[in-house]
Amino acid sequence: MNKLRSLKHQMLLSLSLPLVFFVVADSVLSYYVTQHYVNETYDRWLTDSAKSLIQEIRVRQDMVSVELPPVALEMFKWDEEDKIHFKIVSAEYALLAGDAIVPDPPLQVEDWSVPVVYDASLNGEPARVVSIRIELRSGAEPVFVCVAETKNKRRTMMRDFLLVDLVTQLLLVMLTGFYLLAGTRHGLQPLQVLAGQVARRSPRELSPISDIETFIEVRTLTDTINDLLGQLRQAVETQNRFIANAAHQLRTPLAGLKIQAERVLREPGAIAYAPALLQIRDCADRLSHLTSQLLVLAKSEPIKGGSELEPVDLHGLSREICMEWAPLALQRQMELAFDGPGHPVLVAGDATLLRELLGNLLDNAIRYGFERGNVSVVLQEWPQPKLTVSDDGPGIPDSEIGRVFERFYRLGPGTGCGLGLAIVKEIADLHRARIELGRGEQGSRGTRIEVAFPALPAGAAGNAQASPECCSSK
Template sequence: MTLHYVNETYDHWLLDSASSLAQEIKIRDANVLIELPNSTLEIVRWDEQDKTFFKIFSKKRGLLAGDVFVPESSGGNDFSKPFFYESYIDQEPVRVVLLRVQRADIQDTFYIHVAETLNKRHAMMIDILLADLIPQFLMVMFASCFLVSGLTKGLHPLKVLADEITKRSPLDLSPIADANVLVEVKTLIDTINGLLARLSAAIVGQQRFVANAAHQLRTPLAGFSVQVERALREENIADIKPALSQMRNCTERLSHTVNQLLVLAKTEPVDGMNEFQPIDLCDLVRSTCMEWAPRASSHHMELGFESSAPDKMISGNETLLREMLSNLLDNAISYRNPDTYGHITVELTNIPYPVLTIEDDGLGIPAHEIDKVFERFYRIPGSGGNGCGLGLAIVKEIADMHGIRLKLTGATASSGTRVTLSFPERQVQSVYADQA
């Protein structure tokens, strides 16, 4: 751009020189005369920095005046306007203007070439560039220093935060102090503190789970060890049988506890809904009830299933949903009323989304214990059975994983338990979308 405007300026001067030479072409008695006094030549050729060359050429008469070595243009024959071009004279670059002069009085055409070296053009271009670039360079340097200073100051709180987190012990999950920090950094600290709080809660829950699991496993194992010692001391087979019976009970309890712990481990949150598959809910409930019917009958209970929602498809994990229903049926059987013939009713409705109800006429759960029975390893004081307090905790975990609303109430005012499982709309719609 600088070169363009420099050329535009000096090209006007070059054209003025060519116009001055054109005025020196005289016609006298049909003869062409070139009168170039010294004053005119001095005006054309004088320059402290550059050399100037010219030539006047007639189309009919040839070279009339000037320097024969001034280069011709290779740009064509249309010179209705002044034409500027680059060339060389003695291997030195020059800028040349070609001016065509048409004289009708003698029917001839004259071509005036004026060439000039490029020294002052280059000098002016450098002056303009220096005058333009140096302030810009200084301004860029100043802006860069200001930017670096601002970024350093702005990122300093982050560096302090990073240093504080780096120095922390892996066991230190206490909140990070957010005093005297910028608003943007405070938002980040609040997010990290939220993560630390959730992580701390998860670790505490895991430690409590491990401690409780260790206690639950230690009790049957200790009982099993005692009965083994008892059996080893006896010599009569009849005296060994009671110890063997107790060993069998300890083994059953231990097996049940381990199985419950394994199921509980499976209920850890999964990434999204990718592991869920379409399931026929009615078929799942019916087959599970058929599996538990013999056990219910052996404990003097009647297990019935009713459905007004056949072929109702949902999205979920079939194994976990079956385990959830099995735990509810197991609780209904284990905590039955031993003095009467019991009934368990399983009902599946669609109002307008699937609702599964399991109701029994057993001992029931006191109202003040309903919120506690979903805690891991919690058992109602004085309750019988060989449970380990994980059944309803597993039911709650699986229900939360599937987004199922779980409600536990008494079947009647005096006895029994009713569990209501309301399946969410999104579980049903997702299956329909997949099938479509």
């Protein structure tokens, strides 16, 4: 299974790893640098202490002696943190003065022109020792002055220096981390803006994405998406043109076929062929209805966004369509009633497509309702424009409600082509309207279809003429 990868996390990881490496390397380097300068500072002090002891060495009658008063010795060894010991020995390491626990000078040293500093152990504790070799007089044996000191002060100073350096580095890492996080978010902002633009688009809005304020790297992505949108737009336009042209080309021969069938039916000798001619005429009607529905379906899929929709008076439009369908309802002895608020109800839409939406709802209600039944069209204005078409026919089974909006799906035998409610759904989606299907007013039977439209922003349309409150085919 492929794991999802985050570009932001990948960028932060790629930038953080070198930062951590540099911080660790700097910490190690700081440790050795601090150790060097701390040792150099205290080694210089030890060397000065050893040189001060040299002044107390005396030579009398070829005998070497050390004259160090007890008070001076106490001051020399006084220290709050470390233990300080010294010893003065001859070339044969014979102890002349001091403490025997002080380590002897190293034997492998060849150059004694400078003090020799080395690490040793003093009563089991790490210590630092400085040794100086002196020639009291020509021909006399050399004398070594050794001063040893434990490393408590050195460790304390190193800890203080490293702590200050570590705090500084932690602050630097935190500031750098915040900067990297902010920089990563800022760098990925164009991608988030692009994702928002794509997410807010309607499925039918295939116009190019704006790349005016994007970076060059992001513009490469937008150009690729725009190329894909262009190809998709051309494919959809080609498909719509094909459907529209095919439907238009079918209309003329179908009309001619229907006229010829009716003409033959009027001939005196056509009684024997009447059933076949009537079947031909009905098939021509159904095929003509199918082509008309295909035309509407093709028109309901234009490549345009909601900005091209115009204010439409849904009240006046609904009343007008109800009056157009009243004769067909009368043929089936059905009552068609319209109820509205009595004044214009404006929605953002396409008047032609809204006529087809309500026309298809009325066609279904009248075609599949019971004779001498009732069909009602109700328009509500508050809290949002809502158009409801209901009948008292057999209704739609609950198991089929989820499929009736599919193209070419039919509940049973009839003269329909299975595109009516599919067209209603397409037009509703184009207008960003919510469509719901349920039982009729009787509760146990009938069908009720509600189409709720988004409210039109205030001041988006001018005044419209009021229309009568209701119409009826009764």
